[in-house]
Amino acid sequence: MANRYALRMEGRNSWTVFDIFTGQPAEFEQKLMVGIRTHRAEKTVVKLNAQDAKRREEADRRP
Secondary structure (H helix, E strand, C coil): CCCCEEEEEEEEEEEEEECCCCCEEEEEECCCCCCCCCCHHHHHHHHHHHHHHHHHHHHHHHH
């Protein structure tokens, strides 16, 4: 299953987590994930991709 979210470098230690299908910045915990530090960006992209994978698996199980 392909990941929906990825990282885009904006500057030194400044990242955007974005939706690869729309190109738009992701929202997490009611905040746009733009201009965030490396560690938080990496953790956020992992969490968002895990949430998306779970959502898609559950949708596949529905009749």
